[in-house]
Amino acid sequence: MHETGIAAGILEIAETEAKRRNAFSVAGICIRVGDFSNVVPEALEFAFDALKAGTLAAGARLEIERVPVAANCPQCNQSVRPKGAILLWCPRCGGPLQVTAGAELDVVSIDLEVSEVTCSASR
Amino acid sequence: MQRVSLETPVLKKNDEYAAANRSLFAQNGAVAVNIMSAPGAGKTTLLEKTLNRIPFRCAVIEGDIQTSIDADRIRAVGIPAHQINTTCCHLDAKMIGDAMRQFPITGVELLIIENVGNMVCPAAYDLGENLRVMVYSVPEGAEKPRKYPRMFYQSHCVVLNKIDLAPYTDVSVEELKANVLAVSPNAVVIPVSSRTGEGLDAWLEWLTAKVGEARAAAICA
Numbered sequence: 001m002h003e004t005g006i007a008a009g010i011l012e013i014a015e016t017e018a019k020r021r022n023a024f025s026v027a028g029i030c031i032r033v034g035d036f037s038n039v040v041p042e043a044l045e046f047a048f049d050a051l052k053a054g055t056l057a058a059g060a061r062l063e064i065e066r067v068p069v070a071a072n073c074p075q076c077n078q079s080v081r082p083k084g085a086i087l088l089w090c091p092r093c094g095g096p097l098q099v100t101a102g103a104e105l106d107v108v109s110i111d112l113e114v115s116e117v118t119c120s121a122s123r
Numbered sequence: 124m125q126r127v128s129l130e131t132p133v134l135k136k137n138d139e140y141a142a143a144n145r146s147l148f149a150q151n152g153a154v155a156v157n158i159m160s161a162p163g164a165g166k167t168t169l170l171e172k173t174l175n176r177i178p179f180r181c182a183v184i185e186g187d188i189q190t191s192i193d194a195d196r197i198r199a200v201g202i203p204a205h206q207i208n209t210t211c212c213h214l215d216a217k218m219i220g221d222a223m224r225q226f227p228i229t230g231v232e233l234l235i236i237e238n239v240g241n242m243v244c245p246a247a248y249d250l251g252e253n254l255r256v257m258v259y260s261v262p263e264g265a266e267k268p269r270k271y272p273r274m275f276y277q278s279h280c281v282v283l284n285k286i287d288l289a290p291y292t293d294v295s296v297e298e299l300k301a302n303v304l305a306v307s308p309n310a311v312v313i314p315v316s317s318r319t320g321e322g323l324d325a326w327l328e329w330l331t332a333k334v335g336e337a338r339a340a341a342i343c344a
Contacts, residue, residue: 002243013131013133017129038247088308089305099276106132107132112125
């Protein structure tokens with residue numbers, strides 16, 4: 001539901017960095033989206049495509065790395081990867097688990113088109 | 124083409140605003156509680172039954188897409204309230220920072236932030252709060268905690284509201300409670316009916332103790 005705001009945030013981060021580096025366009029953006037982040041990747045792609053027009057990332061491809069939910073049991077120090085429905089109790093000792101991965105929502109990297117002229121002029 | 128590694132959280136700006144809010148709450152000696160739920164779970168009714176029964180000076184920031192109905196209801200019970208109209212589905216930390224410029228929290232001991240009714244998006248936005256409380260109403264069904272786990276997981280307390288309606292639904296409060304704990308093992312689950320008053324004492328006791336602890340910790344720090 002809030003994927004529009006998330007997409008706008010991704011574009012702002014990419015454009016700020018592109019301008020800082022005098023790039024003339026952003027060709028691709030790689031993001032990391034955890035399965036516990038409450039972001040629906042399809043909705044995010046839709047919002048990204050709708051918002052990118054008129055920005056430096058107008059032609060950018062959005063690449064999404066998914067991160068499955070992982071949890072840890074502080075009692076027996078066991079890592080658990082909940083499958084299907086999330087159940088946050090340790091299968092070994094029955095104690096409460098802590099989510100250690102899956103809430104990620106990060107811009108990993110961007111691919112910039114940087115003009116040769118700008119590059120040599122700035123050296 | 125040049126690949127630039129960024130490793131930047133998409134919500135970094137929100138997190139910076141949240142950190143500023145957190146400092147402002149601490150400077151003022153206020154404990155902030157972010158109250159979240161789906162629309163209609165009974166957040167405002169619970170607040171109406173809460174705010175005059177706890178030993179703290181309270182104020183409320185209300186978030187809704189439109190209208191000031193909720194802020195008006197809070198003012199009607201004698202508590203200062205400020206309404207934010209978001210036009211979108213959640214409150215973010217900047218909205219809270221902006222609100223506090225128009226609605227100073229000087230002298231406030233407990234600042235309640237009632238989020239926009241939505242069981243998904245508000246969970247992703249840190250507002251700088253000390254405590255997160257979720258209100259979930261029995262008629263919403265027993266299975267939702269399993270389907271929308273994150274907000275439950277993040278909440279320190281889950282208030283199960285409208286237990287007076289349980290006999291008219293197929294929902295077992297015990298099954299619902301088990302489903303909350305399945306995805307949020309450390310949460311305190313408190314069944315209440317804001318309408319009849321059943322269970323409210325346990326909720327008031329929990330909130331009073333937690334706000335007291337947070338204030339004591341802030342004074343020590």
